[in-house]
Amino acid sequence: MLKQGTPVRKRRGGVKPVKMTEAHEEFVISLIEEWPDMSLQELSDRLYAEFGLRVAPQTVSRHLDGRCFTLKELRVELASVNNETNKSKRKDWSNIYLNLISEDYVPIFEDESNFNQHIRRGKGRARKGERAIAVMPTTRGSNINCIASISPLQLLSFSTHLGSLKAVDFERYLNEIAEGLDRFEIRKAVVNIDNAPWHCKAEEQWRTICERFSQDGTSRDWKLIRMAPYSFSCSAIELFWSAFKEGVKREFRERRAEILNSMPTAAETLTARRNRILTDVAQRQSVINADVRKLQAYFQKVQGVIAKASNGEDMPIGR
Numbered sequence: 001m002l003k004q005g006t007p008v009r010k011r012r013g014g015v016k017p018v019k020m021t022e023a024h025e026e027f028v029i030s031l032i033e034e035w036p037d038m039s040l041q042e043l044s045d046r047l048y049a050e051f052g053l054r055v056a057p058q059t060v061s062r063h064l065d066g067r068c069f070t071l072k073e074l075r076v077e078l079a080s081v082n083n084e085t086n087k088s089k090r091k092d093w094s095n096i097y098l099n100l101i102s103e104d105y106v107p108i109f110e111d112e113s114n115f116n117q118h119i120r121r122g123k124g125r126a127r128k129g130e131r132a133i134a135v136m137p138t139t140r141g142s143n144i145n146c147i148a149s150i151s152p153l154q155l156l157s158f159s160t161h162l163g164s165l166k167a168v169d170f171e172r173y174l175n176e177i178a179e180g181l182d183r184f185e186i187r188k189a190v191v192n193i194d195n196a197p198w199h200c201k202a203e204e205q206w207r208t209i210c211e212r213f214s215q216d217g218t219s220r221d222w223k224l225i226r227m228a229p230y231s232f233s234c235s236a237i238e239l240f241w242s243a244f245k246e247g248v249k250r251e252f253r254e255r256r257a258e259i260l261n262s263m264p265t266a267a268e269t270l271t272a273r274r275n276r277i278l279t280d281v282a283q284r285q286s287v288i289n290a291d292v293r294k295l296q297a298y299f300q301k302v303q304g305v306i307a308k309a310s311n312g313e314d315m316p317i318g319r
Contacts, residue, residue: 029067037074040057090228111241119249137259152236
């Protein structure tokens with residue numbers, strides 16, 4: 001009850017005053033576009049330094065949500081990916097590739113990938129306040145190197161290799177590619193490889209292999225070309241590896257107990273048994289992720305990127 005003075009009616013309802021205006025939002029967005037890894041606290045501090053505006057980090061987050069800015073995994077783009085030198089090299093490769101495709105050469109992409117016993121998804125679910133935990137083997141073990149080559153219609157070849165790859169190992173695998181081309185009766189093909197260290201003698205090795213296959217008198221025109229540096233978005237097999245590893249993670253999770261509970265025997269060591277399981281998983285997932293519909297989708301998806309590369313445009317990263 002008011003005993004003295006004039007009563008003042010307090011405001012009820014209506015629109016609450018907003019501290020962050022559109023100009024403040026634009027300033028924050030300009031900072032994020034330049035430094036996407038800035039924290040909410042840093043953004044709040046910059047608003048105070050620039051405008052003398054004190055707002056909580058939660059307020060900044062709310063305004064960013066309203067402008068459709070969300071927190072996501074930060075991707076790294078190397079400075080040299082889209083520099084003029086590599087864009088020029090990518091343009092030269094893509095023009096050669098597109099010219100050969102227009103002449104009915106079958107495109108083949110070759111690449112390597114690897115994984116070990118610690119392969120898993122990076123995120124998991126748990127109750128609020130608890131950690132999501134995946135129990136893994138004590139050691140990572142040896143890397144299982146997987147080497148594959150694909151065409152728009154088939155998995156041309158796939159093999160696994162324990163330990164590091166060397167030029168002599170790649171020569172053996174090039175021979176498997178040639179055997180695959182011969183088996184599927186592909187007479188005109190362009191095999192695209194990257195610039196991995198073990199590809200150092202690829203052209204010489206491929207020439208020798210082609211000469212050996214030509215001795216039966218059958219006409220074959222198998223070309224091998226190197227892709228430009230940092231051309232992973234142009235390679236259909238990168239999409240194959242992405243689907244392949246998701247399948248490996250899923251199957252490995254389902255068989256994790258089998259791997260953890262493995263016991264050595266007189267005929268097989270613990271390491272050998274675990275490597276056998278991982279190799280078995282790799283072989284099965286290579287088949288699952290290489291049906292015709294998936295392969296055609298991989299090649300169709302990179303067509304637009306290759307077309308942009310042929311015009312000297314930047315290669316998109318992670319899109």
